[in-house]
Amino acid sequence: MRRPSRKGYFGNYGGRFVAETLINALDELNQAYESFRENQDYQQKLKTLLSHYAGRPTPIYFARRLSKKISVNLYLKREDLLHTGAHKLNNTLGQILLTQYMGKKRVIAETGAGQHGVATATVAALLGLECDIYMGEVDIERQAPNVKRMELLGARVIPVKTGSRTLKDAVNEALKDWVRNVQSTHYLIGSVVGPHPFPWMVRDFQSVIGKESRRQFRKMTGALPDYAVACVGGGSNALGLFSGFMNDPSVKCIGVEAGGRALTPGDHAATVTLGKKGVLHGSLSLLLQDEEGQVSPVHSVSAGLDYPGVGPEHSHLHETKKAEYYHCSDESALQACQTLARWEGIIPALESSHALGYILDHQSRYKDKDVLINLSGRGDKDLAIIIREVL
Numbered sequence: 001m002r003r004p005s006r007k008g009y010f011g012n013y014g015g016r017f018v019a020e021t022l023i024n025a026l027d028e029l030n031q032a033y034e035s036f037r038e039n040q041d042y043q044q045k046l047k048t049l050l051s052h053y054a055g056r057p058t059p060i061y062f063a064r065r066l067s068k069k070i071s072v073n074l075y076l077k078r079e080d081l082l083h084t085g086a087h088k089l090n091n092t093l094g095q096i097l098l099t100q101y102m103g104k105k106r107v108i109a110e111t112g113a114g115q116h117g118v119a120t121a122t123v124a125a126l127l128g129l130e131c132d133i134y135m136g137e138v139d140i141e142r143q144a145p146n147v148k149r150m151e152l153l154g155a156r157v158i159p160v161k162t163g164s165r166t167l168k169d170a171v172n173e174a175l176k177d178w179v180r181n182v183q184s185t186h187y188l189i190g191s192v193v194g195p196h197p198f199p200w201m202v203r204d205f206q207s208v209i210g211k212e213s214r215r216q217f218r219k220m221t222g223a224l225p226d227y228a229v230a231c232v233g234g235g236s237n238a239l240g241l242f243s244g245f246m247n248d249p250s251v252k253c254i255g256v257e258a259g260g261r262a263l264t265p266g267d268h269a270a271t272v273t274l275g276k277k278g279v280l281h282g283s284l285s286l287l288l289q290d291e292e293g294q295v296s297p298v299h300s301v302s303a304g305l306d307y308p309g310v311g312p313e314h315s316h317l318h319e320t321k322k323a324e325y326y327h328c329s330d331e332s333a334l335q336a337c338q339t340l341a342r343w344e345g346i347i348p349a350l351e352s353s354h355a356l357g358y359i360l361d362h363q364s365r366y367k368d369k370d371v372l373i374n375l376s377g378r379g380d381k382d383l384a385i386i387i388r389e390v391l
Contacts, residue, residue: 001203001243001313008196008283011319013312016195018175018282025182030197032102037204042097049093050208053126054083056090057212060220060372066343070363075225076375077213077241080348086377087209087237088119092188094205096123099186106130106185110174112139112167112233113304113351114146115377116190121155131155134173136165139303146381164297167233167307171281191234192311195282199311203239209374210244217372227366229254230374231354232272232325233305235314237376242323252324255314256358258300259327265290269298271310272318272325280309286318301330301385302350304377332357334389337379349377350385 008014016026036042050056058081063074079087099107107124108131111117117133124131133150137159140147150157163169171193178187192199192206210228217225228245230238232255245251260268265288268274275286280295287309288296300306317323328336333350336357341347348356352375359371379386 001246004196004200008200010313010316013283013285013315014196014199015284016282017279017284018195019179021179022182022195025178026195026197028102033098033197033201036098036101039101042101046094046097050090054089054093055081056208057216058082060213060216062220063344066340069343070360071368072359072363072366073368073370074359075217075370075372076346077209077372079209079237079374079376080346080352080378084115084119084122085380086115086119086349087206087240088116088190089122090208090240091190091202091205091236092116092119092123095186095188096127096129099129099188100127102186104184104186106181107188108132108134108174108177108185109188109190110134110167110170111190112136112170112306113302113349114139114143114150114381115304117155117157118146118149118153120188121150121153124155125153132177133157134160134170134177136160136167136170138165139167142385143303143381144384167303168295175281191236192239192313193234193281193283193309199283199313202236203243203313206236206240207243209237209240210242213241213372214244221370223370224248224251225372226250226369227252227254227371229256229355229359229371231305231351231376232257232310232314233269233307233351234309235311237374239311239313241374246322253322255323255325256355257325257327258302258305258354259329260299261330263327266297267299268327269300269305269307270327271308272314273327275310283312285312286310286315301333301389302354304349304351305354326358328354328357328361332361334386336360337386338390346375347379348375349379350382352376
């Protein structure tokens with residue numbers, strides 16, 4: 001996948017829309033990342049950590065029983081088997097080494113479902129850096145196990161009590177912190193959102209998913225999948241998967257957003273399919289907003305998809321029709337989670353369940369096709385919600 005323009009745009013989306021106090025910090029980060037990419041010692045360190053610490057490569061699993069049940073050849077990229085239980089560690093390992101490369105001693109992060117927070121706390125402990133995690137009060141309550149994991153790893157979890165008290169507001173508070181402490185602190189952003197170079201940088205760190213998937217799938221089947229499917233909130237796991245197939249016309253890339261309870265304002269987070277162009281958290285992209293341009297409230301049963309924006313590269317892929325975007329309801333995602341658990345013995349995160357739920361809802365459309373789904377995380381963190389809603 002192509003890098004953004006010099007000003008950080010993917011086509012018509014991206015750029016920098018931030019306070020003047022952050023421009024120098026973003027310039028510094030961009031220059032450091034350009035140098036970091038070419039530094040063979042640090043690239044080898046990252047490669048070693050991904051292998052010996054994180055557990056890469058993660059396997060692709062053919063879901064034989066479920067495939068037979070729905071007449072779709074269903075393959076799962078098992079990012080849920082990665083250390084900490086989700087794809088987030090690919091990015092945090094890269095960014096924590098970049099933090100060390102820049103000589104900074106403190107990292108901050110935002111988190112919704114808690115997986116990025118756990119991954120950030122994990123790598124901060126690994127390198128002995130101070131770590132603060134911003135998390136909305138609503139998400140703290142519904143993702144309590146991950147809060148305890150972050151605290152056990154030595155991070156300080158800072159409750160966000162403003163706005164909807166979810167992921168959007170956690171990003172707001174993390175950005176404010178970074179403005180105040182930019183000399184000593186790196187903002188370890190968790191998705192392909194925010195001002196340049198974050199969307200490009202995070203996508204690069206997650207591209208290991210697509211590189212592995214392409215190689216593994218060809219080895220397993222002798223061909224490429226017909227479809228590469230992933231859930232989309234901010235969109236890092238999806239771009240990680242898509243990056244391996246974007247130059248293959250035979251592979252259709254599909255992003256699945258949170259349809260929530262109903263496709264009415266405040267009850268979903270289907271940003272690409274229903275959003276409009278606007279600025280959120282430092283970049284120009286599609287976002288959910290009202291007629292006056294104010295950011296709309298959103299809802300998803302999955303905390304990690306509960307976000308009113310999307311990464312600018314996704315907006316570009318949607319506009320240029322290089323990827324397709326659909327949505328899956330809360331109900332279908334919960335049903336998909338239960339189905340995968342009972343037919344394959346795998347409990348997926350509710351984020352990943354949206355990707356599977358979309359395929360299950362439209363299985364006749366994909367009959368006899370090879371469908372590769374990025375199982376971006378495991379469902380331990382969601383058990384309280386699953387028990388309440390399903391069992």
